[in-house]
Amino acid sequence: MTVSRPQPLLSVADLHTWIATDSGPVRAVDGVTLEVAAGEAVGLVGESGSGKSMLAKTVMGLLPDRAGTSGSVLLDGVDVLTASEKVRQSMLGPKVAMVFQDAGRALNPVVRIGRQITEGMVRHLGISGSEARERAVALLTEVGVPDPRRRLSNYPFQLSGGMRQRIMIAIALACEPDLLIADEPTTALDVTVQRQILDLLDRVRTTRGMGLVLISHDLGLVAGRTDRVAVMYAGRMVEEGPTDAVFDSPQHRYTEALLASTPSLDAPRARRMRVIEGALPDPRRPPEGCRFAPRCGAADAACGVPGADVLRDGVLGHRHACVHPVPLSGVGVPAGALAPADETRS
Amino acid sequence: MTIVDPGVAPPSLPSAGPKLPAPRERRSWLVALCAGWLGLVVLAAVLAPLLPLADYGAIAGPPRGKPELSLDGLLGYDVLGRSMLSRLIYGAQASLLVGVVSSLIAFVAGSFFGLLAGFLRGIVDTVVSFVTDTLLAFPPLVMLLALASVLRPSISTLIVSLSLLMTPTFTRLARANTMRWASREFVMAATNMGAGLPRLLSREVLPNVVPSVASYLPVVIAALIVAEGSLSFLGLGIPSPTPSWGGMIADGQDLISRFPNLVFVPAVTILLTVLALNIVGDRLRLRFGERGA
Amino acid sequence: MAGTGEAHLLTDADDTVLSVHHLQVEYRTPGGVVQAVSDVSFDVRPGETLGLVGESGCGKSTTGKAVLRLEKIAGGRVVYRGEDLAVTKRGTLRRLRRKLQMIFQDPVSSLNPRRSVRELVVEGLTIAGRPVAERREAADRVLVDVGLDPERFGPMYPRQLSGGQAQRVAIARALAIRPDLIVCDEPVSALDVSVQAQIVNLLRDLKDEHDLTLVFISHDLSVVRSVCDRVMVMYLGRICEVGDVDSVFAAPAHPYTRALLDSVPRRRAVGGFTGPALEGDIPTPLDPPSGCRFRTRCPLATDRCAEDVPEVRSVGEGHFAACHYAEVAAEAPLVPAAV
Numbered sequence: 001m002t003v004s005r006p007q008p009l010l011s012v013a014d015l016h017t018w019i020a021t022d023s024g025p026v027r028a029v030d031g032v033t034l035e036v037a038a039g040e041a042v043g044l045v046g047e048s049g050s051g052k053s054m055l056a057k058t059v060m061g062l063l064p065d066r067a068g069t070s071g072s073v074l075l076d077g078v079d080v081l082t083a084s085e086k087v088r089q090s091m092l093g094p095k096v097a098m099v100f101q102d103a104g105r106a107l108n109p110v111v112r113i114g115r116q117i118t119e120g121m122v123r124h125l126g127i128s129g130s131e132a133r134e135r136a137v138a139l140l141t142e143v144g145v146p147d148p149r150r151r152l153s154n155y156p157f158q159l160s161g162g163m164r165q166r167i168m169i170a171i172a173l174a175c176e177p178d179l180l181i182a183d184e185p186t187t188a189l190d191v192t193v194q195r196q197i198l199d200l201l202d203r204v205r206t207t208r209g210m211g212l213v214l215i216s217h218d219l220g221l222v223a224g225r226t227d228r229v230a231v232m233y234a235g236r237m238v239e240e241g242p243t244d245a246v247f248d249s250p251q252h253r254y255t256e257a258l259l260a261s262t263p264s265l266d267a268p269r270a271r272r273m274r275v276i277e278g279a280l281p282d283p284r285r286p287p288e289g290c291r292f293a294p295r296c297g298a299a300d301a302a303c304g305v306p307g308a309d310v311l312r313d314g315v316l317g318h319r320h321a322c323v324h325p326v327p328l329s330g331v332g333v334p335a336g337a338l339a340p341a342d343e344t345r346s
Numbered sequence: 347m348t349i350v351d352p353g354v355a356p357p358s359l360p361s362a363g364p365k366l367p368a369p370r371e372r373r374s375w376l377v378a379l380c381a382g383w384l385g386l387v388v389l390a391a392v393l394a395p396l397l398p399l400a401d402y403g404a405i406a407g408p409p410r411g412k413p414e415l416s417l418d419g420l421l422g423y424d425v426l427g428r429s430m431l432s433r434l435i436y437g438a439q440a441s442l443l444v445g446v447v448s449s450l451i452a453f454v455a456g457s458f459f460g461l462l463a464g465f466l467r468g469i470v471d472t473v474v475s476f477v478t479d480t481l482l483a484f485p486p487l488v489m490l491l492a493l494a495s496v497l498r499p500s501i502s503t504l505i506v507s508l509s510l511l512m513t514p515t516f517t518r519l520a521r522a523n524t525m526r527w528a529s530r531e532f533v534m535a536a537t538n539m540g541a542g543l544p545r546l547l548s549r550e551v552l553p554n555v556v557p558s559v560a561s562y563l564p565v566v567i568a569a570l571i572v573a574e575g576s577l578s579f580l581g582l583g584i585p586s587p588t589p590s591w592g593g594m595i596a597d598g599q600d601l602i603s604r605f606p607n608l609v610f611v612p613a614v615t616i617l618l619t620v621l622a623l624n625i626v627g628d629r630l631r632l633r634f635g636e637r638g639a
Numbered sequence: 640m641a642g643t644g645e646a647h648l649l650t651d652a653d654d655t656v657l658s659v660h661h662l663q664v665e666y667r668t669p670g671g672v673v674q675a676v677s678d679v680s681f682d683v684r685p686g687e688t689l690g691l692v693g694e695s696g697c698g699k700s701t702t703g704k705a706v707l708r709l710e711k712i713a714g715g716r717v718v719y720r721g722e723d724l725a726v727t728k729r730g731t732l733r734r735l736r737r738k739l740q741m742i743f744q745d746p747v748s749s750l751n752p753r754r755s756v757r758e759l760v761v762e763g764l765t766i767a768g769r770p771v772a773e774r775r776e777a778a779d780r781v782l783v784d785v786g787l788d789p790e791r792f793g794p795m796y797p798r799q800l801s802g803g804q805a806q807r808v809a810i811a812r813a814l815a816i817r818p819d820l821i822v823c824d825e826p827v828s829a830l831d832v833s834v835q836a837q838i839v840n841l842l843r844d845l846k847d848e849h850d851l852t853l854v855f856i857s858h859d860l861s862v863v864r865s866v867c868d869r870v871m872v873m874y875l876g877r878i879c880e881v882g883d884v885d886s887v888f889a890a891p892a893h894p895y896t897r898a899l900l901d902s903v904p905r906r907r908a909v910g911g912f913t914g915p916a917l918e919g920d921i922p923t924p925l926d927p928p929s930g931c932r933f934r935t936r937c938p939l940a941t942d943r944c945a946e947d948v949p950e951v952r953s954v955g956e957g958h959f960a961a962c963h964y965a966e967v968a969a970e971a972p973l974v975p976a977a978v
Contacts, residue, residue: 047831160920190694191858192917195902199916217832220861220904224911247906261836263861265888265903272840273865276833279801531749534709535809538741539763539816540733553753 007077008035009179009211010059010096015071017051017058024284025068028054030235033311038178041205041212043222043243046232047258049280052215055232056181060098061088076178093124093175101184103164107156107171114152117171124175139170143200162193166200173204179211180204186221198225219262223247231255234281234291236309241318251314251325253299254292290323298324377629380622387619391438400429402436402589410605421611425597430611433589437612440590444501445571448508449563455509456516457552457559463517464524465547474521478514486511486573494582501584504577508570519562523555557634564627568620575616591616645680647881647951647959655682656719656820656852657706657739663714664698664705673924675701677876678715680951683820688846688853690867690884692860692899696921697873703822703856707739708732737763740813744825746805750797756782756808757793763816781811784848785841803834807841814845820852827862839866860903864888869957872896875924875932878951882958892960892969895933931962939964 017029029051036042046052057063059073073080075095080088100106118132140148143166156164172180186194202225205212216222222229230240239252250256260274278295281287289308293299302323309321400406400418411423421430463474490507497503533550575592577583584590591612598608664676676698683689691699704710706717708724717724719735743749750759760781761774782789785807813821827835846853857863863870870887872879880893891897901914919936922928931949934940943963951961
């Protein structure tokens with residue numbers, strides 16, 4: 001698919017990220033290309049080991065010492081992989097900010113909330129401490145923290161999980177980033193609180209016209225609130241396109257299987273759940289060709305050819321990496337409603 | 347910005363990998379060296395009677411004699427003309443005996459109390475913790491001096507004193523580890539399968555607690571070898587004529603400026619042994635200390 | 640939100656495997672005594688899968704552990720085969736407890752890291768002092784039952800297993816002593832979606848093959864809906880609603896159940912959700928609200944809710960709720976998921 005959008009905010013091209021271990025490099029992200037336009041919400045979906053979090057960490061420069069990268073990550077035209085430490089630091093905050101899964105760990109336990117919010121503003125925006133405080137109060141109001149002035153002098157442990165996640169979002173928003181990366185922002189939260197945080201993310205994104213990368217293992221969570229979605233498996237991107245198109249008519253066999261094996265309140269109750277047999281391949285020695293092939297019912301010899309899993313244009317404006325894409329008969333039918341195949345236990 | 351042509355197969359991983367920080371395992375030669383030294387010391391101590399050495403109490407050369415090219419005189423002679431090498435090797439017996447046996451006693455006793463306190467909690471924990479904290483609050487030297495003034499100095503009283511000194515430390519370690527493991531769900535699962543207290547303690551908790559507590563043994567042995575040295579220095583160590591490393595330093599201290607080897611030889615031996623114990627201990631802790639998941 | 644009352648219990652005790660009356664569990668904390676489970680009654684019918692749902696702090700896990708007496712019971716009765724587990728003697732408890740097994744959320748944490756899989760799965764038989772030959776035969780049998788090759792997995796240690804494999808081992812361990820009932824505490828929450836489905840199917844198959852009854856504790860409503868026959872919703876230590884999965888999910892009678900369902904992200908709903916968000920946070924269990932514990936966040940709450948503790952009462956065939964305004968709550972139709 002030829003990309004006709006104007007200058008993207010974030011442009012990841014052929015990115016490889018690997019972590020050296022004693023038994024060889026773990027290929028966490030392996031040749032991923034992804035673009036996020038200004039103001040666009042993109043979902044990044046995958047199970048553990050898919051490389052979705054590692055991709056975010058690469059963008060944020062949060063990789064461990066043992067990691068290596070190749071390819072390019074252009075943020076507003078600047079390649080963060082080759083940029084100097086100083087340039088990179090100056091972009092974290094005003095250009096891109098991140099919200100983590102575990103706010104309890106991401107916040108500094110011994111520093112007051114107020115200082116954690118204002119710190120970046122003073123450094124990046126060059127405003128005075130008192131002005132930063134005023135802005136912090138406004139931010140906390142925006143993210144729905146009651147009694148914001150008093151909260152500024154609280155420590156993280158004095159707040160509930162949901163409040164801490166709001167504080168983290170406030171910190172991320174402090175320098176008015178163009179792009180917010182939210183890595184499983186609600187996984188540690190209860191469902192009613194998760195709901196509040198998702199609504200909040202939606203709200204700040206639309207009011208600020210901010211780009212959003214929403215990373216999650218939960219398909220339903222990404223589905224309702226993103227423009228486009230990218231599905232990753234074992235370090236590779238397997239499908240990418242407009243969210244509705246991908247979820248309504250998944251073409252990659254993995255996407256289809258993942259959707260079908262996710263229990264949903266909308267699908268009819270099935271006696272058995274559809275399963276994906278087997279387990280993830282060893283990330284040190286991934287199979288040639290399509291990495292999902294060993295677990296795929298439709299796989300044949302063609303799937304094992306190196307390069308079999310390059311992204312190709314599909315229908316409805318999405319791209320997929322499947323040699324034997326799912327036929328389009330399922331359009332308009334909720335994927336979860338497809339008759340569950342009778343699987344045998346592995 | 348254009349996208350890289352997606353029709354190109356993913357490149358294989360660049361062969362020149364990232365520059366790796368030397369992983370800890372890279373220094374295994376150092377650990378091997380240390381283990382070798384410890385082996386040598388233990389071997390010498392055990393085989394001392396079989397070695398063609400002069401008796402550690404016998405006059406084998408001139409008093410304060412310089413080192414010479416003979417087995418007995420290799421490290422020189424002490425104030426009375428006894429072979430330094432012989433005394434060093436026999437001294438290893440006493441020093442290691444005191445260090446190892448006291449540590450083991452403290453380890454066993456501490457593990458026992460710590461296990462009970464950490465698993466049963468409640469009143470047992472209160473009592474054990476109180477006694478432990480009280481013992482730890484005593485300055486160790488004061489406690490040893492007090493014990494030495496009550497008990498007749500001998501190897502066994504020294505061992506009793508030193509093991510008493512270290513038991514609270516092991517108790518705390520074992521208690522903390524026990525609490526960590528006792529809250530794990532496999533203990534609950536075993537309870538639910540009808541396991542009684544003895545089985546829970548001996549089969550579920552203890553096997554997990556022992557390695558991490560035992561990994562502190564080398565460090566404690568090292569500390570006690572030094573402690574024995576300090577006590578000898580104060581005249582409270584292993585009574586003469588039995589040689590010990592600390593005792594040798596104490597004997598030679600007055601002559602240190604003119605005959606430095608009298609102090610130097612046992613001091614360096616202690617240094618090397620303690621260093622080796624610490625390095626090996628560190629490695630053991632890395633291996634077994636936090637093996638949780 | 641009350642959970643006081645027993646209207647939802649079966650009158651004929653013969654029809655239940657396990658019957659819980661006015662269960663009370665308390666924790667002592669530095670801030671005071673917390674009633675983690677407060678006056679909860681329910682029964683478990685033979686062969687069914689009963690779901691316990693709610694958010695953290697609602698007491699669902701504590702309830703699950705308390706019925707096996709893995710938590711200290713502060714009050715109430717837990718009746719299994721005519722025996723009250725809450726007060727029974729140690730010896731009897733040990734014997735009866737073997738019939739009631741548990742599977743935990745973190746499969747890795749629930750396996751002793753120093754035992755091989757083969758030793759782990761027959762732990763219950765080892766404790767019971769069964770002969771080696773019987774144990775070896777049983778180990779092979781249950782490993783095959785849970786879909787693990789005994790030759791390959793038998794000698795492995797927990798750290799060599801993936802999360803899904805470890806959970807299979809935990810299930811095998813529970814199966815080996817032939818229990819009547821298994822309490823599954825968030826058994827798939829720590830697992831990836833694709834593995835989650837494998838474990839759910841496995842539990843379902845084993846339930847049929849071994850005539851098991853399951854208590855399935857989960858925060859995930861979608862999973863509960865696909866696994867359970869009946870469901871019990873809890874909030875802050877009390878029961879909100881009990882009933883058949885179909886009726887509870889189709890027509891929730893308690894405002895909290897409604898709010899829970901509305902909070903699940905839906906692919907096809909406008910805005911991603913089927914209803915309005917619930918305001919605020921769960922109150923501290925140290926000082927729960929008077930009357931109905933949900934009233935501080937409830938859109939329907941009135942003064943009456945602050946005074947009267949609502950009793951569990953029938954709101955339909957096999958459907959019970961503890962809300963003064965259950966009829967009002969049930970009337971408001973669920974916003975249909977727009978297709």
